[in-house]
Amino acid sequence: MAEPQDKLYQEGMKVRRHILGDEHVNRANERITAHNREFQELIVRYGWGEIWTRPGLDYRERRILVLGTMMALGRWEEFRMHLRAALVGQMSLADIEEVFLQQAIYCGVPIANTAHHHLEEIMKELKDKGVKLVGEK
Numbered sequence: 001m002a003e004p005q006d007k008l009y010q011e012g013m014k015v016r017r018h019i020l021g022d023e024h025v026n027r028a029n030e031r032i033t034a035h036n037r038e039f040q041e042l043i044v045r046y047g048w049g050e051i052w053t054r055p056g057l058d059y060r061e062r063r064i065l066v067l068g069t070m071m072a073l074g075r076w077e078e079f080r081m082h083l084r085a086a087l088v089g090q091m092s093l094a095d096i097e098e099v100f101l102q103q104a105i106y107c108g109v110p111i112a113n114t115a116h117h118h119l120e121e122i123m124k125e126l127k128d129k130g131v132k133l134v135g136e137k
Contacts, residue, residue: 004041012049019052019059020085063091064099071103071111076118083115084122093135 003013017025032040052062063086070079086096096119104112123133 004045006045008049009041009045010049011053012044012047015052016044016048019048019063019089020081021088024081024085059089060091060095063089064095067096067099068103068107071099071115072107074111076114079115080118080122083118084126087122087126087133088131090134093133093137 003009013025028040052059057065063082066082067079067086070076070082083096087093100112100115100119103115123136126133
């Protein structure tokens with residue numbers, strides 16, 4: 001089925017592809033069904049098209065907010081998706097460490113500990129694929 005052609009959807013898809021990468025977005029699009037189509041369009045149109053395109057915060061700031069929020073909510077599948085995208089998108093490991101330290105205080109040390117475990121797994125996965133990580137020690 002064809003994608004919607006309205007401007008908000010198209011802008012949202014452009015940002016979604018920029019932030020999450022074509023591989024992820026293509027995989028997500030392949031899983032669209034008659035039952036989840038409207039929900040997927042809602043995510044693209046309003047999450048990516050309306051919110052991520054606003055001028056008030058840059059992509060780095062939005063990534064920080066999303067990572068911290070996913071940690072706070074314990075939504076590890078979304079956290080991993082956004083963490084992977086942040087690393088591939090050249091977010092520095094120093095920035096990510098700051099998010100983890102901040103969330104350790106506000107959400108708890110176990111949350112930050114879990115986040116570090118996910119980070120190590122994703123770093124290994126990306127390094128095995130030849131991705132250069134910004135600020136790797």
